[in-house]
Amino acid sequence: PPSKLQYRRVMLKLSGEALQGGMGFGVDPKVLTAVAREVGTAAKQGVEVAVVVGGGNYFRGASAWDGLERATADYVGMLATCMNALMLQSALEKQGVATRVQTAIEMKEIAEPYIRRRAIRHLEKGRVVIFGAGTGAPFFSTDTAAALRGAELDVDVFMKATKVDGVFDCDPAKNPDAKMLKRLQYSDVMIQNLRVMDETAITLCKENDIPVVVFNLYTPGNIMRALCGDLNVGTTIC
Numbered sequence: 001p002p003s004k005l006q007y008r009r010v011m012l013k014l015s016g017e018a019l020q021g022g023m024g025f026g027v028d029p030k031v032l033t034a035v036a037r038e039v040g041t042a043a044k045q046g047v048e049v050a051v052v053v054g055g056g057n058y059f060r061g062a063s064a065w066d067g068l069e070r071a072t073a074d075y076v077g078m079l080a081t082c083m084n085a086l087m088l089q090s091a092l093e094k095q096g097v098a099t100r101v102q103t104a105i106e107m108k109e110i111a112e113p114y115i116r117r118r119a120i121r122h123l124e125k126g127r128v129v130i131f132g133a134g135t136g137a138p139f140f141s142t143d144t145a146a147a148l149r150g151a152e153l154d155v156d157v158f159m160k161a162t163k164v165d166g167v168f169d170c171d172p173a174k175n176p177d178a179k180m181l182k183r184l185q186y187s188d189v190m191i192q193n194l195r196v197m198d199e200t201a202i203t204l205c206k207e208n209d210i211p212v213v214v215f216n217l218y219t220p221g222n223i224m225r226a227l228c229g230d231l232n233v234g235t236t237i238c
């Protein structure tokens with residue numbers, strides 16, 4: 001029920017890579033449907049949801065081959081995020097959720113251009129707004145795009161849905177004794193170089209007092225629980 005909602009408005013950052021599920025490339029329809037169902041459930045309960053989706057399942061600007069200019073690689077990555085945005089929109093609408101896609105690079109034939117005040121109106125009307133093309137500028141990550149849009153839209157929290165359960169004290173893939181940290185300060189992340197997200201993104205969140213929750217998008221129910229304010233999900237950085 002809406003009275004129990006912790007958050008009024010949230011920024012959900014979905015990793016593109018996570019959307020590929022077991023496919024190794026592109027989008028796994030099963031993952032996409034599961035994500036859409038949970039986002040839809042939260043939206044139907046009255047949480048205003050803004051989504052930034054990455055593009056790493058198709059292309060990652062920062063790790064393109066030598067000889068491809070970084071700026072060009074980043075533009076290709078931005079286009080990749082738009083493909084994910086359109087597929088997520090379609091999956092959400094299948095769940096009966098009203099959505100709008102806005103892109104930071106104009107491609108009017110397929111989506112609205114990003115207009116801040118219009119995005120806010122859409123959210124107020126209960127539409128899930130999906131932002132494509134990152135910030136529209138190279139050299140920024142989609143995490144940074146999500147932090148920037150989050151600040152512009154005055155969200156209560158930045159939800160980072162990833163492939164891991166949260167932030168660990170060391171790499172859990174290499175160290176079986178790695179411990180998940182439940183609560184951290186922005187400065188812990190910056191000083192200890194915990195690689196939660198890039199420094200530009202974390203700095204934007206810190207400067208705008210937006211708490212960050214890092215959680216696993218593959219755990220069933222997690223997205224919905226996180227969006228609805230369950231503090232037991234993942235790691236909270238504030």
Ligand code: GTP
Nearest residue numbers: 099100101102107108109110111112113121122125
């Ligand atoms: P309200 O005015 O609040 O009801 O919002 P709305 O988004 O329904 O209004 P509008 O009539 O502007 O949009 C109707 C539909 O057209 C929506 O699905 C929009 O996403 C879409 N739309 C609006 N502007 C553009 C655009 O520039 N490009 C594309 N491709 N679609 C657009």
